[in-house]
Amino acid sequence: MKTIIKAYGAADAKADLKPMSIERRNCGDDDVKIDIMYCGVCHSDIHTVRNDWKGSKYPVVPGHEIVGKVVEVGKNVTKFRQGDLVGVGCMVDSCQHCASCEEGLEQYCENGMTGTYNSKDKHLGGHTLGGYSTSIVVNKEFVLSIPDTIDPKATAPLLCAGITTWSPLRHWNVKKGDKVGVIGLGGLGHMGVKFANALGAHVVMITTSPDKSKDAKALGAHEVLISKNMDEMRKHKNSFDFILNTIPVGHEMDPYIALLKRDATMVLVGAIEPLKPFHGGGLIGGRKRIAGSLIGGIKETQEMLDFCGKHNIVSDIELIDMSTINDAYERVIISDVKYRFVIDMATLKD
Ligand code: NAP
Ligand code: ZN
Numbered sequence: 425m426k427t428i429i430k431a432y433g434a435a436d437a438k439a440d441l442k443p444m445s446i447e448r449r450n451c452g453d454d455d456v457k458i459d460i461m462y463c464g465v466c467h468s469d470i471h472t473v474r475n476d477w478k479g480s481k482y483p484v485v486p487g488h489e490i491v492g493k494v495v496e497v498g499k500n501v502t503k504f505r506q507g508d509l510v511g512v513g514c515m516v517d518s519c520q521h522c523a524s525c526e527e528g529l530e531q532y533c534e535n536g537m538t539g540t541y542n543s544k545d546k547h548l549g550g551h552t553l554g555g556y557s558t559s560i561v562v563n564k565e566f567v568l569s570i571p572d573t574i575d576p577k578a579t580a581p582l583l584c585a586g587i588t589t590w591s592p593l594r595h596w597n598v599k600k601g602d603k604v605g606v607i608g609l610g611g612l613g614h615m616g617v618k619f620a621n622a623l624g625a626h627v628v629m630i631t632t633s634p635d636k637s638k639d640a641k642a643l644g645a646h647e648v649l650i651s652k653n654m655d656e657m658r659k660h661k662n663s664f665d666f667i668l669n670t671i672p673v674g675h676e677m678d679p680y681i682a683l684l685k686r687d688a689t690m691v692l693v694g695a696i697e698p699l700k701p702f703h704g705g706g707l708i709g710g711r712k713r714i715a716g717s718l719i720g721g722i723k724e725t726q727e728m729l730d731f732c733g734k735h736n737i738v739s740d741i742e743l744i745d746m747s748t749i750n751d752a753y754e755r756v757i758i759s760d761v762k763y764r765f766v767i768d769m770a771t772l773k774d
Contacts, residue, residue, distance in 0.1 A: 425450055426548065430772055431557035432746055433485035437475040440750045441556070443772075446485060449547045449561050456504050456567045457496040458512065463555035464489025464581040464739070465765040466611060467672050467694075468514075470753050472542055477696055481542055487555025488514040488540040489583040489766075491576045501564045509576060511568040511729070512560060513583035514719050516540050516552060520565065528723040530566075556746070558772055568726055571733025578738035581611060581764040582729060584719065585739065589616035589668060590728040591720030592691040593623060598666055600624030605660075605683060607651070608670035609636045609643075610756070611739075612693060614763035616668045617643045618737055628660070630667075630680075633759060643740070643763075651679065662686070662710065670694040677702035681712060689713040739764045745771040 431446045451457040469486030471477055490512040494504050504510060517538035518530040525533050538546065541554030554560075570579055589612050598604055604625040606616040613629070620627045621644030628647045629640035637648040649656055657679055664683045667690040674697050681702060684690055692699075692714065707714070720728065732738065740763045744752055752765040 429558045431485045431553060432749060432772065433483040433553070433556065434473045435483050437473070437480065441473065441753075444483060444485070446553050446557060447548060448559060451496045451498055451561055452547075453498040453500045454564050455498045455561050456494055456501055456510065456564050457559060457561045458490070458492040458510060458567070459495050459559050460490055460492040460555055460557060460769045462491045462577045462580040462769060463487040463767045464584065464611070464741075465749070465752055465756065465767065466584050467756055468584070469554075470756060471672070471696070473753075481551040483553075484542060485553035485556055486541055487557065487767075488512070489580045489585070490540070490555035490560060491570060491580045491583070492559075492769075495559070498564070503564060504567060504569075509570040509572065511570050511579065511583045512540060512555065512562050512566060513568065513587060513725055514540055515722075516562050516566050517546065528721040530721050531719045556749070556767065556772075558769060566722060568722070568729055571729060573733045574736065574738050577743055577766050577768070578741050579729075579732070580766050581615065581739035581741065582732055583725070585611040585615045585764060586732065587720035587725045587728050588612055588693050588717070589670075590619050590731075591724055592668060592693065592717040593619050593666075594724070595717065596666055596689055596691065598623050598625050601626065602665040603628065603663060605630045605649070605664045605667040606645070606670070607631075607667065607680060608672070608694065609633065609640055609763065610670060610672070610759060610761055611764040612670040614643050614740060616670065617645050620644070620668070622731075622735055622737060628664070630683075639762065657683070664688055667691070668693065673697065674699045676700050677714070678706055681706040681714070684710065684712045686710040687712070689715055692716045739766075741766045743768050747771065
């Protein structure tokens, strides 16, 4: 009923990632078996390996930006065939019948969605193991079609960084002419800039790294705002229609709240941990809002992929060998990623 495959994972919160063997279930009637070609490296992988959010289950095999080829399908699968190029993001299952699932918002499944890694594994017991591995078996409802017009390796990050930025931009109806700020030029941020630009917004990259200014403009930002420069920050006060905040740790909120216009919203996607206390007056004075957003549903993810196929939007990546993953993690931690690492999974095979 199971196959042993190769993977890379961490034995505990302090351990480096190392080669290991893991089990995959055999392809069931509703399943798609995928040979993984590429897997993106999300900052969430690092948070989980290092137990930043508590509750990590070891070994952690991270990876939720998966692109690969279908090698087998179950008898109930009609949408996919052997040889298809497909993707898997942050979810591999959900209840499929609660109000959120019915609305195509499986990420908010009221009975708890199954994450691609570190969730309860309903099939094999134990916990789910992600895409830093040679293959994966996934329920057909959680498999995405990858447009054949875009580069598969640069498409992998769309499965998390892409949808996590696309979903709030669409939900808050970012449109032509809006002044949109994207905070943090990393994996999520660089996709946020590309999407906000493609939606016709006036995009301002808000960064702590002045040396990323040129890249930010090349990615589609119209202006760059250095958040450590208080004079510059003051000039942009009360001027943003929408801000997407990808900062990966708790941080001071007041300087960013001050940037919002009356009635405007800042959406947090990065800091899944306590924030520094902020002043209520900053919100009350301008009827401003702070909101949060988690990845995106399957339907919306397919829409985003199709949009990317049509407009030729992919991630800017550095392709790495599996064996260099621990160095890549160190570079993500010091904000030195340009702008997503993607693992070439061929380097894990014999
Ligand atoms: P990343 O590649 O490390 O990018 C984060 C960027 O934030 C950095 O490059 C840096 O950009 C900026 N930054 C880092 N530390 C900062 C600090 N202390 N203060 C201000 N800015 C800081 O990370 P990522 O993969 O984009 O992920 C970002 C966060 O989103 C992570 O916490 C991840 O776990 C989370 N996430 C959430 C979801 C969701 O569904 N909500 C999905 C995926 C990921 P500059 O150099 O430009 O300042
Ligand atoms: Zn992610």
